[in-house]
Amino acid sequence: MRYLIPILVVVFIIVAVAVWIISQPPEPQPVEIVMSSDPFPMHLGANTLSIALTQADGSLLRDALVAVDVSMDMEGMLLPTTGYAEIDDEGIYHFPVLWSMMGEWTVNIAAQLPDERIIRDEFDVFVYAVPQTSPNLQPVYQSNSEIADLTQQPNEAWIIIPLGTEMLFRTGGGDDLMPDELRLSVSGRNTLVIQNNDIADHNIGPFYVRAGETLRQTFTEPAEFVGACSVSHSDTVTVIVEG
Incomplete structure (x- = not known):
């Protein structure tokens, strides 16, 4: 029991910081948040979101703190998952998700950049019940801000x-x-x-x-x-x- 309380405190702090980053007002977007997934499209069970922070010259921004919030609004009830993405050697951030329900989900991504600026974007995604394939689709999701611009x-x-x-x-x-x-x-x-x-x-x-x-x-x-x-x-x- 004496080890359980410190663990719970650490988990609470991690979630609180992630929620705080996501709730901050967005700065002018110096980089683009690009999201894909493995598999694509996603289905029930274990999936991974892949996030690239692409700069104007096409290079990937590293050393950012990337917070991810995933939720489904179902009859007024939110089913959230919040945490941090981890970066790999190629500069791509990964966030594992265990999808529990088929349907429409919302993914909010916020990134605190090395210069302390915060950027964020929102993606509406669909989770299928079973694996699907579509060779014609590019495995990249359009953000809601990109759709609004179009x-x-x-x-x-x-x-x-x-x-x-x-x-x-x-x-x-x-x-x-x-x-x-x-x-x-x-x-x-x-x-x-x-x-x-x-x-x-x-x-x-x-x-x-x-x-x-x-x-x-x-x-x-x-x-x-x-x-x-x-x-x-x-x-x-x-x-x-x-x-």
Whole structure:
């Protein structure tokens, strides 16, 4: 018993420091947080998150303190895992995760840099029940900040299909990623971009996008397209291009 209390105190301090780092306000991002996993995509059981801190010149930043917080928001209940990633000889940080439930999880990563600045980013990931394969996908996750930057182009309408979409829709879940009616304009927002990050191919109206591919369609004339959609619970969707 006399050894148990000091051990619990040390564990509490480690978790408290990791939570403190994650809760700090972000600094201007001098490096990019890049996350992949082994296996990719992930499934129930033991997996490993791999994190690279990439500098502007492409080199990897070492000597950082990288905290990872993994959670699932399920009916208001959080199932968190928090700790530190360990760096290997090549400059990649690794964090083991034992996934206990299939579905959508959120990974928050915060890195305290050698100059004491803190950067952080958030990744939404999907955990499958059994191993999956998709040779077309790059084994790297898009961060939520990267997705936000992509979708802010004034002349483009983005539809991003995340990993796990086909599985969620097949089991009756999933949020509609495509509205019943999407309006574009030849003189304004005239480009439709569909990025398929799922392991399955998808249809959006007349457009077919294979797993891991991005379709970009710019419209120069008014038109109307109607077709089935695999990322909406509606039977059909309509794309209207106005003059």
